Amino acid sequence: MVQVVMSGNHASSYAAKLARVQVIAAYPITPQTTIVEKLATFVASGELPAQYIKVESEHSALQACIGAAALGARTFTATSSQGLLLMHELLHWASGARAPIVMGVVNRAVAPPWSLGTDHTDTMSQRDTGWIQFYAESNQEVLDTTLIAYRLAEDPDVRLPVMVAEDAFYLSHTVEPVDVPSQDDVDRFLPPLARAFAVRPGETQRYGSFVGPELYMEFRYQVAKAMKRAAHVRPQVEEEYRRITGRHHGGSLAAYRVDDADAVLITMGTASTTARSVVDTLRARGKKIGLAKLRLFRPFPVDKVCELAATVGRIGVMDRCYTYGAAGPAYTEVVAALFGGLHRPIVRNFIAGLGGRDVTPEAIEEMYESLLKDRGPEVEWVGLKRRKGVTTHG
Amino acid sequence: MLEVRFHGRGGQGSVIASELLAQAAFLEGMYPQSFPFFGVERRGAPVTAYSRIDSRPISVRTSITTPDIVVVLDSSLLRTVTVTSGLKPHGLLLLNSEGFPDQTRVGFSGRIATVDATGIALAHGLGSKSVPIVNTAILGAFARVSGVVTLESVLKAIEKGVPAKPDANREAAAEAFEQVRVLEAVVA
């Protein structure tokens, strides 16, 4: 294991290389480009003997991976924002085909207006497509989670595609020290892909097929079951990764100083780093607050959220995204998770950091203060520039 | 509420038959609902279509599994499709065929009506020998034996509803109305 200062994007490329991916199909889009450029150098130098298909669109990128996965090759792709939206048709296809594809997504706002800044709208819009979805907080987490994603995707009980999301620029183009595991360690953790499902030349097999109303639900139920099993397989895989590398990123909902907390903020991605420092500063001023980093959005950790509500009376959910006509998607999922549980904490939704806007310590403090008040708006756009003071429901 | 199931082959006009029936029922102030079995229509391959007719707005949107009337536009289907499955015992089976089928083979002992819709259709130049267009003829017979819609509203529906040859189609329906014959139910 060696420590290298590298960007989040390169952390993704190194992970793909260490995973000995066999087929890469990718189309460039800011800010994902340095992932695929780095991979191109690995392939060109012979360090990574993969087939690299430089496709003419993201839609084709994912279709190429699905084709390759059908034959049993380990595949990788990466994209952002508009590219991910163009892939949408194939995202559903990949889960339906049980293709264990791993994709890096650099979260970026969707147009119009054009924006290169980070924003979770692209990946959140894919929450119904049957992909397992991780949101990383650090470059280290990007590398580790991408390797974990392959073990999870290829697990015989799972066999689902996995998305590893990282915030544009805060991770993708930010360099920081990253521990790079050795190839031997990774080979021990991640064996070659068993061609269980793969179609073989000469076989009478049709991969995809066509059904009427009598069997469609049953096929799709299998995808639902696989996603449920993924929730159980993920902790085991992450435990084994810790055993081999010594690193663990806190599971699906990573709690920090929540045990005696009056209020806890749930955050995703890089906002969690800043929020964690605010917890320490406010704790030092006697405020009993905590943080829970929502790292796994699909399958959604319902039990972990209910566990949190058992001890915390006020939960804030920071969404770096917004569902028009409703609320932030993470907030909506948290409230839904709690509805079936025993506890009724106050839950409030904070919309912040859209389009790459900084989520500053002040903004985080504002969220905690609002959360600690008895009455407040259900959804608050924090940091929104408006003439009127109060930034209430959108 | 009355439920009807049409059996035919791709290209024979079963779906249009169900739509024409809906139009006819509507013209008589009733509430119709007609829909095809959405599957793979291939010329020659078995096709099913459905109609519901009621005096009140129809309050269900499912496929029809226990029809009151089954209409078979091509009796060669009897060899491969159990056209009478779910047909209510006191229901009606209307067949496009020259003679009466052996009831046991058809597995239905209720009322059976037959009409040579193919002969009538070809006599009026509707469709070809291999793919006769029998839907309007069978609807004329339907008007007679179903007691649900009158011949007059069937003819009016045909006027506006058929893609081609409205006159020939109307004449075929009227002729089938005359020629249809009914075998009363063996069961009391």
Added chain:
Amino acid sequence: MTSYETEEDLPDAPIASEPTDSIKTASWRTFRPVIKLEKCTKCNVCWKFCPDVAIEINEEGWPVVLLDYCKGCGICAEECKPLAIEMVKEEG
């Protein structure tokens, strides 16, 4: 052919692996080709042009219509140079 009734019967991915030979498309036809061997010159044109692979050539080289599958399209009769094939209406 294995029957697939419930979710547990299904393969883990949507993979179909039974050949369509189990599907008899005979019911589609209203006409059936009848080959008059006395006119047949064993030229195999009927076998060659059948869209349903529903004509076989037996050991002696005669064409045999597989009535399980023939959809009665009539191409064989149309293309048969010696006019050895006639399309006959199926009984009612």
Added chain:
Amino acid sequence: MARLTIPAEELMRPGHSACPGCGATLVMRYLLKGLGPNTIVTVPACCWTVIGTSFPTTALSVPMIDCAFEATGASVSGLRAAADALGLTDVTIVGFAGDGGTADIGLQALSGMLERRTDAIYLMYDNEAYMNTGNQRSGSTPLGAWTTTTPVDAESRGKLESKKDMMAIVAAHRPAYAATVNIAFPEDFVRKVEKAKRITGSRFFHALAPCPPGWRYSAEKTIALGRLATDVNVFPLYEVVDGRYRITRKLGRVKSVAEYLKAQGRFSHLTENEIAAIQSEVDAKWKRLLELEALG
């Protein structure tokens, strides 16, 4: 007994759900006779999606991989890359798509595949409209043809635009091989497929697939109509090898296009001068093809 003029092995099974007299099934049948069993076919949304029958059956003895409507070219590249990565070097990868799936929605993916020199075959079976959805006009529908979206009425005389010239578009990508094939000439069809099998690089086929319900003719005429299409020069047979054109069927006397048009219901509305306009277009294209061939 006459020797078989095309390979005996059948890699397409009976029992599929094509319409009686379907040209697209013969396209598949002859393609697989030419390529043999070590072949993997990827198919987007098209008639063959349904012809291939529903679960649990499949109409091919070789693997068939379904893919999205717009992405056949990408599915081909993905399969080829995986085959190379997994050492399945001698398997032939084939994209098998309809005219709409190739000339319209799938054109970009095809262009990408050709530009990347993917070592695979892409065959467009051309029934000249979106037939699986009931005969709506595609870019490949010929001038003047009736379809459900180019009706014939006071304000509309069938399709107003000419058929998109896919062979020209593909040839501009300089593939290793491109050819037109016609099910009415199975020997020419299979010979070209066997030739293409021996070539590495991107190879393309434009296959005519007459369609009884879509073109509105009686099913038994599928082969006769296919033959006529070539004999009136509507669908000339030729191949393009490294940019050089070679016509593989030349006739002394060419029949008039009217005979071909009048045999199909989709053209039954055409007036004499509309037919004349089509005839002059056909003649101009044939003249151009002869010039291209002469370039050598």
